[in-house]
Every structure is written in C-alpha cells, then in structure tokens.
Amino acid sequence: MGILKPGLLLTAFVLTACGGGGGGGGGGGGDSTPPVTTAPVQTDNGNTVTAPETPATAPVSLTTGGTLSGWTYTTPEGREYVMRGTGISAGLVQTQRLTRDDRSAVSSTSWCCGRMSYTTFGTWTQFEKGQHDVFYTGDATLAANVPTQGTATYVGHGMRESTLSDARFDIDFAAKTINGTITGNDTFGSEVAMQGNIANGGFTGNAQSGGQAGTFTGHFNGPTAEELGGLAQFADTTKNASFGATRQ
Template structure:
C-alpha cells in the first residue's frame, strides 16, 4: 500500500492572478532564309537529391527528462499526475509530494516551483526506490516575434535538483543572441551548473557544465514579452541534471 504525503515548506496563500524573375527577350531580323540557331537553357546536373530548406531549431516550451509535462500537469514515469498550479493558491517555496509505503519507506518524490512566477513552472522527480532522477519545465512560451532583439537583461530565480532549490541567474544579450547562466552550488544542492548558449526563435540552447561533467541545456522565454524564462540542464549522470526558472529584473 502506498501513502501520499504532502510537504509544503514556506507556503504562502494568496490570490493567483493570471495576468501570438521575370526575363526579357530580344529579337532580330535576318535577310536570309537560313534557320536561326537553336538555344537551350542551361541546366544544373541532377544528382538525384534536392536540398531541404533549413528549418528553425526552436526549443520546446516544455520538456521532461523522465515522465512528461504539459501545461501545469506533470506526469511521473509511474503515471501519477500532479497539478503544479491550482486555482486561487500560490506559494513562495517548493511544493513536494512523496509516495511512501505503509512502513514509511519513501518510494518517490515530485517537487516543483514557483508560485511567485506568473508564466513558468519547473521541478524534479526522484525515485528513491530505483535511484532515478528526472527534471522538467513548462511555461507559457513567448512568441518568437515578441522576444527582444536589442539590449540586454538579467534574469534572477532558482534552480532545482532532487527537490532542493538554490539561487540561479542569467545574463541575456538580445542583440548578440547569447545567454549565460549559473545555478549556485552548495552542500544540499551539489555542484554548481554553468551554462552558455544562444537564443533561437522563442528559446535558447547550449552547453552546460557541472561537477567536471559536460552536458547541454535548453529552455524558453515565457510571458507575452519574455518576462520570465525556464529550462533544464541535462547530464549523462542524471543526478547532476537540474531545472530552473528566472524572472527579468
């Protein structure tokens, strides 16, 4: 038998406000009956292939390394669904729900954040029973046309790994289309995460490093005018993977 437990550190109740060739020709006259020379249009050699047009590589507006995420719903690999945002309720900390056996042995835990953010959700899932780690994020993505193309901005927020939250910050140069971020490391969270990438359409992607291991990160701007951002950093050692969210300052 499994029992659901609810851990709600730093819970604050408040009303949740939910603030798209033309060609020319020439002619000539010949005073004789000779047949005019025939001309042919030059053709390119046919090698049997036609190059496909290059498509924009827009990052997804939501992604989970384990399970799935859509809108405000995260579904664990076991099929359990969690609503990460509930009408009329917001909170300032991390919301964690755990699945435990009758003898209080923890099976798995799902954590997510953050109520103060209007357009972004992110979290982690851990199976203590199987030793598996997953991260996820979701948000109301900013249309590519509404992402700024000039100036720069700093985004400040949090990173999460295995239900532990720590500080995160991102420097975004919209004109150069670059983003650099850092999730602070500590004894509870583990090694810091550094990220360097490029803005692509409404989102961004690039390289990440944590604890001497190289990985990747991907994310998306959220809100009508890129007021927030969210994403995940992935590593082969999944215990180093982290999710994040941040708000424009």
C-alpha cells in the same frame, strides 16, 4: 512490499497569488522531442574528451521523464499532478512524496514556484531506482515578442530533488546569447554553468557541473519574455537540474 501512501509537503515561505499563468500550458511537453545528446566520454583521469551536441530548437515544455500537458505533470510511474491552478499558491516549493507503510520514501515530485506568473519547473526522483528526472513548462513567449536589442538579467532558482539554489542568467538579446549559473552548495550539489544561444523564443547550449559536460534547454515565458524556464541534463542524472527566473 508495503502499502504505498502519497503525501503532500509544502515548503512555505509566503502566500502569493498566482499571476497571469493560470491558464493552459505553453505547448504540450508530452509531444516534445527531447534534445539529442551525446553522452560525455571520460578518460581515466576524469577529463571530458567529447562534449554533447546541443539541440537545434528549444521546446516550450520538456521533461526528461514522464509527460507534460500544460500545467499537468505525469510521472514515469503514472501519477498525475496539476501544478498550477486558480487562487492562492503556498510558498515556493510543493512536494508530493510516495512512501511505504514503514515511511520509507519511494518517489518524490517537486515543483516551483508560487511567485512566478508564467513558469513552472520541477523534479521527479525515484529513490529505489536512483532515477532523477527534471521538467519545465510555461506560457511561452511568441518568438516575435522576444526582444532583439539590449541586455537583461533574470534571477530565480534552480532545483534538484526538492532543493532550491539561487540562479542568475545574463541575456544579450542583440547578440542572441545567454549565460547562466545555478549556485552550488552542500545541499544542492555542484554548480551548474550554462552558455548558449537564443533562437525561436527559446535557447539551447552547453552546461557543466562537477567536471561533467551536458546540455541545457529552455524557453522565455510571458507576453514579452518576463520569465524563463528550462533544464540542464547530464549523463550522471543526479546532476540534472530544472530552473526558472524572472527579468529584473
């Protein structure tokens, strides 16, 4: 076994000052109960027979692996990363990789986005075990401050491993519905389509990607729902994705 060496990679687009989200997180994700899902049952021709159940409520922070405490993410291997601090944030994506002395990758932790003020979302990948986890956290919007009338569009990104793809969410606050899409491409993988309902400051619903059914969960962030963050998860964890978006 080679010596493990941590390394920092920055995907730097611009230097931006982090806004009002520099304080504590919107509810410790380490104490959150992950959504209960039923794994899709596939027939021989790949058609989905049963869809997963959606969780009843949306936590303000959630991870499919490891733990969250405010802006700090601890990987399943026990490595701790503080994802949000004071001062200048470099670019959109920050990536920490653990490698062996032969430079082979063991694991990678990525989070985004320097341009968002209230939301952080990310991924953790263990290459040797083929484990893919996703997470989100933020300064949660009080349920009473989420709009109850009108519509809005939120634009941002989805993430798999350290790869970003464009994301868009159309919200009908009066009808309490959310419909979102993370664009598929050669580097990100298959598109993620999401349809769900808003309740208690967050949202939950069904997700589809590459012919597989899953669930998605998220929460509005900021004083008056300026941003949102969440994740989609599937029985095939390579399809898991986290996301964040800002109201236009």
